[in-house]
Amino acid sequence: MTRTLEILDRLVGFPTVSRDSNLDLIEYVQGLLEAAGFDVTRISGASGIKAGLYARIGPKIDGGLCLSAHTDVVPVDGQDWTRPPFSLTDEGSRVFGRGTTDMKGFLASALALAGRVNVNALDAPLSFSISYDEEIGCVGMQEMMPQLMPLLGKPRLVVVGEPTSMQVAIGHKGKTALDVICHGQAGHSALAPQFTNAIYVAADFVQGVRALQEQLALGPSDADYSVPYSTVHVGRISGGQALNIVPADAKIEMEFRHLSDTPASVIVEKLEAIAKRVDALHKSATPITLEQVNAYPGLNTDPHDPAVDWVRSASGGNPLTKVPFGTEAGFFSELGLSTVVIGPGDMATDGHKPDEGLCKSELAKCDTMLDNLVSSIVS
Template sequence: MAEFDILEQLVSFSSVVGQPNADIVHWIADYARSHGAEVTTALGPEGDRSNLFVTIGPRDISGVILSGHMDVVPAGESDWASGPFSIRADGDRLYGRGTSDMKGFLACALAALPDFTKMPLKRPVHLAFSYDEEAGCKGVPHLIKLIPTLCALPDMCIVGEPSGLRAIRAHKGKAAARITVKGRSGHSSRPDQGLNAIHAMIEILASAVNAASALTQGPFDSNFEPPYSSLQVGKISGGQAVNIIPDLCVADIEARAIAGVSPASLIEPLRWASEALRVHGFETTFDMLSEYPALSLAVDAPLTTLMHELTGIEPLAAVSYGTEAGLYQAAGIDSIICGPGDIARAHKANEFITRDELSACRSMLVNLGKRLSA
């Protein structure tokens, strides 16, 4: 099948993050098996979502992973010009949810799979397709833990997030947490008889604002924009009515860290701030929602050189958003970002990719296969 036809199939599966994904997993697995590839379906702890690992070539030799996620963000925007879960072609453009982020790359990898099976690969190609990347890379850690049982540890990983087919060597890490403060309700005329959860949360928020301000003073990495780590309160909720003492307040907080800084370490002081409220009678919980490390691949790494040769474009030093690449690197696998499409088109109505972008990506992957066969 051509990459265009495969993309049409993939987009037709509404594999929204956080939802069961059996339909798209089964389709991809059946397709890969039909071409003689070895396929492992790995059910995640949620019980209704799976990762996929596909191998072409010798399992006992270190090879290359082509990594992508099968999930997409919801498509609830009102200004879609057509159904988001079907392809609408308009000239060179192919519209649909996930076309750029990142079913376009999955389609190219799957379209190249029959080419790989016909090559005398001396080193294997692995397709590693994950779930719930859009929820903070929740699915892929389970797959990464499984890889050493499936093959020799690969030494390279290409994460096909949309990059205009220009390789990217680094990205920031991220950690997100939810802080819950429980107080005691009552009539607002008697604040002495209640415990105001919102007032208590303000102490934590003040700590967050101060921490965010301090991060602007460094450490710095000029490859990123901004060149420092960051922290923000992204969501807050609490209270029922103005004349009721609020007994519950919840805040979601995230940190994004430059390479060499642990994202979780940036949020940890807020855990301490929440726990300090307990001496005043409040109940508090601190739940990590997601965490992944930064990516930092050396400018002279073999994978950097390989991607420069395959794409003909000088790799970009860094981007500020995150991907699964940092997790693969933390597992001892050199990783880089490179895929078709544009991140600026993602997560919005009328997302699209072009036929030329898909063709160029498939050609790049076929050339990678030829390198692994030489």
């Protein structure tokens, strides 16, 4: 595991918070992969300060293994760190630093694997998909997909290395984020009843969202999730200019997370129906509008897929699970690729927290799993 820790030390040292550039880290990773004999394609982001990579080694055929990781991390602003966040601190059984768990630990393990693979023994390709801006809603993967799809081919298995305590995750919910724009009429607050208050319109829409949540709780469910049904959530409401002016506009920022049995389009239709009812109630001249801000697909891999058995065997027979957080796995699954999420670390314990850390034993398990997976595609 020495090499894995050396690489992790370098990766943590790059402060790749989503709002900042990741190009220095990408340059380092590209150098490692090219030195190991991989064909590397850099995929630049729209901003010009971000990039992802696709790298491949071995026969130019379908099949094989694709390892997926993101390079960005969440901010440390306002958190009470007792260790330097962008420097790896080794304290025996655990290492600390931003991204150790989410998810530079897996990336380090994968890159260490790349350095010890014998390309001449590979019977099927080994590839890497390395992205950016995952932490702000899988934005980087959405930008990368047009260039990534023709490069991917049809690997037998895609492993997305988010932290699962090395359990094999075969599912997570999809997510859609929306801005709901509500309209009213500006006027003097002394004459407030004569005007439509946009905040009141927004409040009535939120009441409709709360009722929708009750309906969803009685609908399709999946007991493998801690919250077994689809959810709707209002995170922020803004509107109005001054206390003595009736608000002409208000904005609701909301999201929903949906099971595979409840497509996103179904929930959008229900939200649009709520908007129509509220418009009718207020006799609004300008209707409520729903604007999609972001969305990513869920994951629902068949537990009987032979590729699931492959990764379970390689990881020591760990149990199957589903995770409450979103990942990039759904993008690969939508392409018809067998996809699982498994990686070192525990999101609940360490993810996005001050003094984020990772047990070395988890890294060792990840190294072993990746070696076992590759042993299945070498002669």
